[in-house]
Amino acid sequence: MRIWADRVWDGLASSPQRDxxxxxxxxxxxxxxxxxxxxxxxDADQEMQRFPxxxxxxxxxxTHVHLVMSAQSTNQAIVEQVTTxxxxxxxxxxxxxxxxxLRAGLTTIRxxxxxxxxxxxxxxxxxxGALPGPDILACGSPITTRRGHCHWLGLTADTDDEIELAxxxxxxxxxxxxxxxxxxxxxxxxxxxMQAQYNPQQLKIVAxxxxxxxxxxxxxxxxxxxxxxxxxxxxxxxxxxxxxxEEFRYEFDPELARKIIDQDQFVGLTMSGLARRALLPxxxxxxxxxxxxxxxxxxxxxQMIDFxxxxxxxxxxxxxxxxxxxxxxxLRAAEIELRLKPVEILRAVTSSAAEAIGLDDRGVLRAGKxxxxxxxxxxxxxxxxxxxxxxxxxxxxxxxxxxxxx
Numbered sequence: 001m002r003i004w005a006d007r008v009w010d011g012l013a014s015s016p017q018r019d020x021x022x023x024x025x026x027x028x029x030x031x032x033x034x035x036x037x038x039x040x041x042x043d044a045d046q047e048m049q050r051f052p053x054x055x056x057x058x059x060x061x062x063t064h065v066h067l068v069m070s071a072q073s074t075n076q077a078i079v080e081q082v083t084t085x086x087x088x089x090x091x092x093x094x095x096x097x098x099x100x101x102l103r104a105g106l107t108t109i110r111x112x113x114x115x116x117x118x119x120x121x122x123x124x125x126x127x128x129g130a131l132p133g134p135d136i137l138a139c140g141s142p143i144t145t146r147r148g149h150c151h152w153l154g155l156t157a158d159t160d161d162e163i164e165l166a167x168x169x170x171x172x173x174x175x176x177x178x179x180x181x182x183x184x185x186x187x188x189x190x191x192x193x194m195q196a197q198y199n200p201q202q203l204k205i206v207a208x209x210x211x212x213x214x215x216x217x218x219x220x221x222x223x224x225x226x227x228x229x230x231x232x233x234x235x236x237x238x239x240x241x242x243x244x245x246e247e248f249r250y251e252f253d254p255e256l257a258r259k260i261i262d263q264d265q266f267v268g269l270t271m272s273g274l275a276r277r278a279l280l281p282x283x284x285x286x287x288x289x290x291x292x293x294x295x296x297x298x299x300x301x302x303q304m305i306d307f308x309x310x311x312x313x314x315x316x317x318x319x320x321x322x323x324x325x326x327x328x329x330x331l332r333a334a335e336i337e338l339r340l341k342p343v344e345i346l347r348a349v350t351s352s353a354a355e356a357i358g359l360d361d362r363g364v365l366r367a368g369k370x371x372x373x374x375x376x377x378x379x380x381x382x383x384x385x386x387x388x389x390x391x392x393x394x395x396x397x398x399x400x401x402x403x404x405x406x
Contacts, residue, residue, distance in 0.1 A: 001023070001024045001025070001046065001047045001048075001049065001397075002021040002022070002023050002024075002033075002046050002047070002048050002049070003021060003022045003023075003024065003048075003049045003051070003056060003373070003375075003394075004020075004021040004022075004035055004048065004049070004050050004051065005050075005051040005052070005053075005054040005055055005056045005375060006018065006051075006052060006053055006054060006055065007054075007055040007056070007379055007381075008020040008021075008022060008032060008055070008056045008057075008365065009055060009056070009057040009343075009346070009365075009380075009381055010032065010057075010058070010364055010365040010366060011057065011058040011346075011347065011350040011351040011363055011364035011365060011366075012347065012351050012364055013343075014343060015343070015381060016055055016057075016379065016381055017032070019034055019035045020032045020033065020034060020035060021033055021035050021048075022056055022365055022371075022373065023046075024371040024394070024397050025397075026397065027370060027371055027396045027397030027398070028368065028369070028370060028371055028397065029365055029366060029367055029368065029369050029370070029371050030367055031366075031367040032365060032366075049392075051375045051391060051392070053377060053378070054375050054376060054377050054378070054391055055375070055376050055378065055379050055380060055381070055386070056365070056373055056374075056375055057346065057350065057365070057373065057374060057376065057380065058350040058351070058362065058363055058364055058365055058372060058373055058374075059105065059106070059107025059108065059134075059350075059362070059372035059373055059374050059393065059394070059395065060104075060105045060106045060107065060108075060327060060349050060350065060374065060387075061106070061107070061108040061109070061110075061312075061349055061350060061353035061354055061357075061359075061362075061363065062101070062106050062108075062109045062110070062314055062315050062317065062324075062327055062349065062353075063109075063110045063237065063268055063312045063314045063353050063356060063357055064110060064112045064218075064239055064268050064270070064314035064315065064316055064317075065097075065101070065109050065110065065111055065112065065314070065315060065316070065317040065318060065324060066111065066112065066113055066114065066316070066317065066318030066319065067093070067094040067097045067098060067109075067111050067114060067119055067122070067136075067317075067318065067324070068082055068090050068093060068094055068114040068115050068118060068119065068153075068318065069082060069317075069318025069319060070093060070318065071273070071317065071318055071319065071320065071321060071322050071323040071324070072320060073320060073321060074320060075186065075187040075319075075320055078187070078318070078319070078320060079152055079187065079188075082115065082152065082153070083152050087115075087116070087118065090114075090115055090118050091118050091121065091122060094114065094118055094119055094122045095122050095125070095131055095133070097317070097318070097324045098122060098126060098131065098132075098133030098134065098136065099131070099132050099133055100323070100324050100325040101133065101134050101317075101324045101325065101327075102132055102133050102134050102393060102395075102400055103325060103390070103393070103402055104324070104325040104326070104327050104328070104390065105327070105374040105376070105387065105390045105393060106134045106324075106327060107134050107135065107362075107372040107373075107374070107393065107394075107395045108134050108135045108136075108137070108353075108354070108359065108362065108372065109134050109135070109136055109137070109324075110136075110137040110138075110139075110176075110177070110218075110357055111123075111136055111137065111138045111139065112139060112142065112179050112218060112220075112239065112316075113139060113141060113142040113150055113153055113179055114138065114140065114141060114153065115141065115153055115154055116140075116141065116154065117140055117173040117174075119136065119138040119140065120138045120140060120173060120174055120175065122136065123136035123137075123138050123176075132400060132401060134395065135395070137176040137177060137357060138175060138176055139170065139175050139176065139177050139178055139179035139218065140155070140169075140170040140173050140175040141153045141154050141155035141170065142155065142179040142180065142181050142220070143155055143156075143157055143163065143166045143167065143170070143178065143179065143180045143181065143206060144156055144157075144180070144181040144191075144197065145157070145158050145181075145191075145197045145198075146158055147188075147190040147191060148181055148184060148188065148190075148191045148197045149181040149183070149184045149185030149187065149188045149191040149193075149197070149220065150181060150185065150187065150188060151188065151190070151191075152188070155169070155170070160201070160202060160205060163198070163202055163205050163206060164205060164209070167205065167206050167209040167210070168209070171209070171213050171215075175215070176215060177210060177215050177216045177217060177218060177236075177357070178206050178207075178209065178210040178215065178216075178217045178218070179217070179218045179219075179220070179239075180198065180203065180206045180217065180218075180219050180220070180235075181197055181219075181220045182196060182197060182198060182203060182219040182220055182221050182226035182229070182230050183195060183196055183197060183220065183221055183222045183223050183225060183226045184197060184222065185220065185222055186222070186290055187319065193222035193223055193242075193244075194222075194223045194225060194244070194246075194247075195223070195225055196225040196226035196229065197226070198226070198229070199229065200228070200229035200232055200233065203219065203226070203229045203230055203232075203233045203235075204229075204232070204233040206233075207219075207233040207234060207235050208233075216235075216236035216237070216357065216358055217233075217235050217236060218235060218236065218237045218238075218239055218268075219233075219235040219237075219238055219239060220239045220240060221238050221239065221240055221241055221242060222240055222242045222244070223242055223243075223244040223245070224242070224243050224244060224245050224250075224251065224253070227241070227243070227253075227256060228256060231256060231259050231260055231263070231265065232259075234263050234265065235265065236265060236266065236356070236357075236358070237265070237266045237267070237268055237312070237356055237357070238260070238265060238266070238267045238268065239268045239270070239314075240268065240269075240270050241267035241268065241269070241301075241304070242297065242300075243300045244293070244296075244297070247289060247293070248289075248292065248293045248296060249296065250293075250296050250297060250299070250300040251300075252300050252303040252304065252307075254307060257304060257307050257308075257309050260309050261307075261308055261309055261310070264310075265310075266310050266311060266312055266352070266355075266356035267304060267309055267310070267311045267312075268311070268312050268313075268314045268356075269301055269311050269312070269313050269314070269334065269338070269348075270314060270315075270316050271313055271314070271315060271329075271330030271331065271333045271334050271337075272315055272316035272317070272319050272320075272321075272322040272330065273319060273320050273321025273322040274290050274291055274294065274320075274321070275294065275330070275333055275337065276321075276322075276329050276330060276332075276333040277291065277294065277333075278333060278336045278337065279329055279332060279333055279336075280321070280329075294337075298337045298338060301338060302338055302339065305338065305340070310352065310356070311348060311352070312348050312349065312352055312353045312356050313330065313331060313334050313345060313348040313349055314330075315327050315330045327349075327387070328384065328385070328387035328388055331345050331346075331349065331384050331387065332384045332385065334348075335384060342380060342381050342382060342383065342384050343381045345384065346380060346381060346384075350363045350364065351363040351364045370396055370397075371394055371395075371396060371397040372394065372395055372396065373393075373394045374390055374392065374393050374394070375390070375391040375392040375393075376389060376390055376391065377389035377391055390402070
């Protein structure tokens, strides 16, 4: 099959190419070829899909979502729903969110915290072709303390032995990676985002168990209190990576950032509901701490970027005001708040995202890579608003149904 559009962006270049076709066979990209009269005549028998006025680019990758959550307007409403529903209700929402993600151009997502093994069950149904959806990487439930962030998701551990058992339990439930809540979080009043929940040795237990199983580990970090321990334990991804030292004060540490770079770690920059302030109606709690400290947070994240720390951009979809099918809003917010160019943002959710989470078979349109791609009206390398207009989604060489329903 040959797929042609006005532009093809490969996931790495500074600008798209014109007059190119993507050649796909048996789910794999065979290469990009010039669309010339000679090439057309040579391959006259090959199926051709044409998308005038569009751009072909790699399928989008969101490295941090919560499929079991419902993006309601308050944290309390989300927690109450998740903790009072039946397993069947949770599974239905996970499946519906996966389907919505696919329609939004996401061909791979990494779920960073759900209930029991529910996300793994949906992941396996998608892989078997029984449900429409992107490829899903799942951690199962995140490891946290008894009163810690997201303890209500059900996997708690306080002692070294309990942490070992929690990690083993998730691996036994076929988790693709391990996730730890290294600090408290905003959704859980009994936790403190300014405090580390585990000491450096305990953080190392989780990261080591993941490596021993041939998997990676992710750490939730909402203040600098836990950052040295997470960096020392060599977590592959540092989710949120906040350098906050006081309620409204952030302190970037070049020495610690250098270690992140030298150890080939990635930070995940979170463009969830509140971070989309420039694109959404005014928040009813605009004077709250999480909103008031956004300017300081974004300044610190820009320091990280300028220093050379490698990053992905993720949505944290499922948390308040952050539906999974509006990934595009988070990317447009990153352009505004972090002063990034559209092509820098697109790399962060394609080639860089694939590398960060250990998927070397995708993220770029190159020969030998899996045929995950999307077709978008217009040129998103110039205007990210084009991502609202997804024309087609291909996963592993198969066109996905854009009107799919679970």
